Amino acid sequence: xxxxxxxxxxxxxxxxxxxxxxxxxxxxxxxxxxxxxxxxxxxxxxxxxxxxxxxxxxxxxxxxxxxxxxxxxxxxxxxxxxxxxxxxxxxxxxxxxxxxxxxxxxxxxxxxxxxxxxxxxxxxxxxxxxxxxxxxxxxxxxxxxxxxxxxxxxxxxxxxxxxxxxxxxxxxxxxxxxxx
Amino acid sequence: xxxxxxxxxxxxxxxxxxxxxxxxxxxxxxxxxxxxxxxxxxxxxxxxxxxxxxxxxxxxxxxxxxxxxxxxxxxxxxxxxxxxxxxxxxxxxxxxxxxxxxxxxxxxxxxxxxxxxxxxxxxxxxxxxxxxxxxxxxxxxxxxxxxxxxxxxxxxxxxxxxx
Numbered sequence: 001x002x003x004x005x006x007x008x009x010x011x012x013x014x015x016x017x018x019x020x021x022x023x024x025x026x027x028x029x030x031x032x033x034x035x036x037x038x039x040x041x042x043x044x045x046x047x048x049x050x051x052x053x054x055x056x057x058x059x060x061x062x063x064x065x066x067x068x069x070x071x072x073x074x075x076x077x078x079x080x081x082x083x084x085x086x087x088x089x090x091x092x093x094x095x096x097x098x099x100x101x102x103x104x105x106x107x108x109x110x111x112x113x114x115x116x117x118x119x120x121x122x123x124x125x126x127x128x129x130x131x132x133x134x135x136x137x138x139x140x141x142x143x144x145x146x147x148x149x150x151x152x153x154x155x156x157x158x159x160x161x162x163x164x165x166x167x168x169x170x171x172x173x174x175x176x177x178x179x180x
Numbered sequence: 181x182x183x184x185x186x187x188x189x190x191x192x193x194x195x196x197x198x199x200x201x202x203x204x205x206x207x208x209x210x211x212x213x214x215x216x217x218x219x220x221x222x223x224x225x226x227x228x229x230x231x232x233x234x235x236x237x238x239x240x241x242x243x244x245x246x247x248x249x250x251x252x253x254x255x256x257x258x259x260x261x262x263x264x265x266x267x268x269x270x271x272x273x274x275x276x277x278x279x280x281x282x283x284x285x286x287x288x289x290x291x292x293x294x295x296x297x298x299x300x301x302x303x304x305x306x307x308x309x310x311x312x313x314x315x316x317x318x319x320x321x322x323x324x325x326x327x328x329x330x331x332x333x334x335x336x337x338x339x340x341x342x343x
Contacts, residue, residue: 002323034229064236064268139238139328144321145229157320 002142002155008056011130013085015046016054021176022169025056025150027138030073030092031066031099032146039093041162048166052173057089059134060146068099070131075104077127078118084111152176185288185300185315192217192304193286197274198257205250205272207308214247214311214334215304216327219289219297221318223255223263223273231299231321236269238324245331247303250274254281254296289315303330306337 008014008023026042028035046055059076061069072092079088091107092099101122108118121127138148142155149156149165151172158164186192192207192215199205207215220231232251235242242249251273255263260273276283276297284290289300299316312330316322 002325005325062233062237064270065233135237136241139241139324142323142325144231144234144323 002144004150004153004155005140006137008054012056012058013080013089014054014056015086017051018054020054021052021173022049022152023054023056024165024169025058025153027058027060027134027141027143027146027148027150029059029061029066029069029146030076030089030096031069032062033096034145035147036093036096038147038160039090041160041165044162045165045169049169053169058138059131060138060143060148061131061135062146068101070128071101071104071122072099073131073134074122074125074127075108075118077130078121079108079111079113081127082113084113087111185298185313186302186310188310188312190310192302192308192310193283195283195286197252197276197283199272199274200261201257205274207304210248211308212306212337214245214306214331215302216242216247216249216331217252217287217300217302217304218249219252219276219284219287219300219302221291221294221296221299222253223259229321230267232263232269232273233267234321235324236267236271238328239270241324241328242331245334246337247331252276252283252297254284291318294318301327303327303334305334 004025042055046053059073061073063070076085076088076092079085088107088111095103105115105118108115149160151168156168194207196204196206218235235249239249249271254276256277257275260275264273281290284297289298291298299318299322301314301322302310303312305311311334314322314326
């Protein structure tokens with residue numbers, strides 16, 4: 001069973017409380033259609049579990065097959081540096097079909113962020129090391145495609161529709177003896 | 181049931197297979213470099229979870245160890261060419277096509293009942309001996325973590341191999 005090798009830390013983008021019963025980590029790619037499919041499902045999973053779940057998103061851009069994935073990931077980090085990571089994350093997945101530089105710029109503007117600043121950050125690759133660090137940590141952890149989910153550090157193999165994720169997380173909660 | 185794949189310490193069986201419709205590659209040509217052999221069932225599995233697409237992304241990490249990556253399946257050279265072009269693969273795919281699956285069989289990585297290769301990984305050391313091998317359930321893409329750990333544990337090129 002593949003296990004998450006990089007612990008959740010302050011450098012991660014996190015939704016939900018640090019003392020949640022279970023942590024769900026997604027390695028994703030903003031251009032990956034399967035990740036786009038999983039995006040609303042993850043939101044439903046978060047709604048379902050509320051404060052019992054902590055969700056972490058990490059980058060795993062498949063750059064060869066998804067030409068815009070790297071720039072999209074760096075754009076989300078640019079927003080993240082200004083505390084707007086999740087809004088950008090949502091915008092990018094919600095507009096996945098139109099992904100490309102114009103959408104990245106528009107999304108930055110929609111969030112009130114400087115588009116000139118974004119272009120500069122992309123040209124300089126300011127956030128490339130962060131994205132690459134997520135990617136390599138994912139490789140080390142046995143990420144085998146996108147999206148790859150880890151539930152409490154264990155890779156979730158198999159389908160990731162709503163029912164699959166909810167039941168896998170519930171099984172994990174039972175195993176750690178969580179009672180609420 | 182499937183046979184056992186060749187274990188660590190076994191001599192890696194030599195082979196010559198088509199890498200393009202008009203070129204062949206022999207394992208022996210790569211002696212002196214670590215070689216990663218990745219047997220897989222078939223070209224054209226779904227994109228984002230595809231094992232070869234993943235290894236393509238991790239290729240720079242394999243190269244840091246001086247390693248050569250070879251994908252092997254029973255698909256023919258023309259099929260491999262189309263697949264490699266579509267997925268923009270930067271490493272060779274070998275066609276274990278005629279006699280079908282013969283090299284896979286030699287490595288213990290052929291599923292006779294299905295007629296295709298296992299998802300079996302081998303890291304072969306610079307002297308041509310299997311250093312690490314792993315067979316994943318056929319439905320589970322094994323990822324790249326095991327390969328990287330095996331490459332890291334290889335003796336350096338200048339050190340004598342000890343095991």
